[in-house]
Amino acid sequence: MNDLLNQIRLVGDWLTSSQQWHGDDGIPHRLAEHLTYSGLSLLFATLIGLAFGLLVGHTGRGAFAVASVANLARAIPTFGLVVLVVTLAGLSTTPVLVALVALAVPPILINTFEGVRGVDPDARDAAKGMGMTGWEVLLKVEVPMALPLILLGLRVAAIQVVATATVAAYPGLGGLGRFIVDGLSRNDYELVIGGSAVVVALALVVQAVFTALRRAIVSPGLRPAATKS
Known part of the structure; x- marks a missing residue:
């Protein structure tokens, strides 16, 4: 208990120290860097995961290949990927983005695919009977009904990216991970614990944002479907 109180x-x-809120090493600047890496990675991963998930889920073609590729991507160690790409491409934001995109694509891809494929066949048949084209069925029937799982995939990916973006500090870049890396190198555990606390707080904020988003745009009758992980 004493150790926990000391850490708190x-x-x-650390958080109330004025020096933590100014300059290039301050929390606002490091947070902006962290959000930049995370936001860009999630954007690219969303474009890739949604596009292939919707396509394969709607057509049913390539389902095994998508699942295999996604599961393989999940097994790739993020830090190892960062080091590999840094070695090949040099020190830049590219290694971080590649690693984080590879981490974020699988949950988006798999949940989008499963959400679309899980749509009630009767709903599809009814839509086609009304004269809807394939694209109309996808956009007006399948996507709305698959939305709970799609948002779940996005939420999981976002939290993973925010938590793992700390690896950006290892190859010498910025972000909140800079506090952890620098703290460990200096044996400054106040810096390590403080930086970790900010990362955790950011992940909780992301969780809250997606929870609010689900409540705002998903039909109440479809929300139980989002409990699937």
Whole structure:
């Protein structure tokens, strides 16, 4: 209990220190860097995962290949990928983005695919009977009904990216991981604990945002479907 209280006190002292809120090493600047890496990675992953998930889910073609590729991507160690790409491409934001995109695509891809394929066949048949084209069925019937799982995939990917974007600090880049890496190198555990606390807080904010988004845009009758992970 004493250790926990001491850690809480360290975090409080670190967060309330004025020097943590100014300059290139301050929380606002590091948070902006972290959000930049995370946002770009999630954007690219969303474009890739949604496009292939919707296509394969709607047509049913390539389902095995998509599942195999997604599961393989999940097994790739993010830090190892960062080091590999840094070695090949040099020090830049590219290694971080590649690694984070590879991490974020699988949950988006798989949940989008499963959401579309899980749509009630009767709903599809009814839509086709009304004269809807294939694209209309996808956009007006399948996507709305698959939305709970699609949002779940996006939420999982976003939280994973925010938490894992700390690897950006290892090859010498910025972000909130800079606090952890620099703290470990200096044996400054106040810096390590404080930086970790900010990362956790950011992940919780992301979780809250997606929870609010689900409540706002998903029909109440479809929300139980989002419990699938």
